[in-house]
Amino acid sequence: MRWLSWFILAYLALGLQSGLGSYIAWEGVPPNLVLIAVIFVALNAPREPALLGAYFMGLLQDALTQEPLGTYALTYGLVTLLVQTGQGAVYREHPLTHVSLTLGGGAISGLVLFAQSLIWAPRPPVMELVICCIYTAALAPVLLWPLQKAKWLFAFQVAKRSPKRA
């Protein structure tokens, strides 16, 4: 994976999330644009760069929110592990894949935020987590389509199988 492209994607996703989030909020809940970027990388990149890329994208998002540091890093690490597990079995270009993976990612994100609120912060309204998840999933095909078309910029390499031992 080309890390410069990854960095630009992460920077733009976080910038859009911070700058645009409150303007495109639905029922007061912004979509999670960074999660869509994470899904894109997890869907296309080999396992190791995908996991590291998602982790550090989460870490950057942690720096821009009130949640304790590590929340989104942990979340996106888990989301990428999930996506990577089924990476070979899904049709990467299909909008249904994008919606279902983003719904799954949003659900993991919601669970982590909820679990964390049991220890630290006051509990977030469940409806807010659900709306964020659905809203993000609805936007995923729209945003992932151009990203998929431009994936050559990232020079993703298909993971090679290790040679069988004689």
Added chain:
Amino acid sequence: MRSFQFNHVFAGLMGIALLSAFVAPKPLSDRARAQVQVLFGVVASPIRSAADSVAMRFRPAERVDLASPPGTSRTYREIADENRQLRTALSAIVTQFQQLKNVDEERASLGTLRQSCRAMKVVASDSGLRRSLSVQGNLADIRPGMAAIYAGALVGRLDRVAWAGGAQVQLVTDRAFRASVHFGRQQRGSSGQREFVPVGKLSGLIEGNGQDGMAVRNIAMKDVAESGLAVGDWAVLYDTDYSLLLQGYQVGEVTQISPSRTILLFAEIQIRPVRDLRTLREVMILVK
């Protein structure tokens, strides 16, 4: 072998994230995070400005008339009369202030709230589901915990401050925000002028609801009924954690009063800020 090593490294990173998110106290990580916020202002700020100008085209400007009682509006004549009275009062206050200054130079630090504030530009809002604003400006003498206000009401308090010129303001609507408040209302006094009148001796703890409002849940329904608290009344700050200058400063407006669904015999008072705090372009930090 390489994959084996990577798995260990990644498991370690996830372990650190888990500890940081669930075990480590928040202030430990705040110093490092505040520096990163500044980097994203470069892209977030122009995007925010563009979104704001687009939003202004499609959404009419919010009407902020704090002096009128809810549901009514003043005529131009009333506003002109009020302005004249205010100008007279202001000139008297300025003169009195000047005299006091001459009498006691040591008390020269007495000033209006505006003089004690520093303007900071809002560059971004929270990137997660919390309610906060990233602000930039001169951070000399600015510390976490300081109050952020705008013309009319409290915005929140500074949560993180970076040496690189950025800071984060936790909004009053954030679900972790807490402050003590009193209630009151604007009404005409015997002289015909509008004045702020406290509503009983009601005092409560205001909590952000994590969306666009706040709620007070620790006042008995009986006390609310006795005090005569009504929709449209103001919740004003009454909290020793904040500067004396801010005591009595508006936090929001009561929008609903209903019996609590979770605590028997207690009321749930819904309060909303006068305007959408997440679309503010500038906030003032009370630095003194």
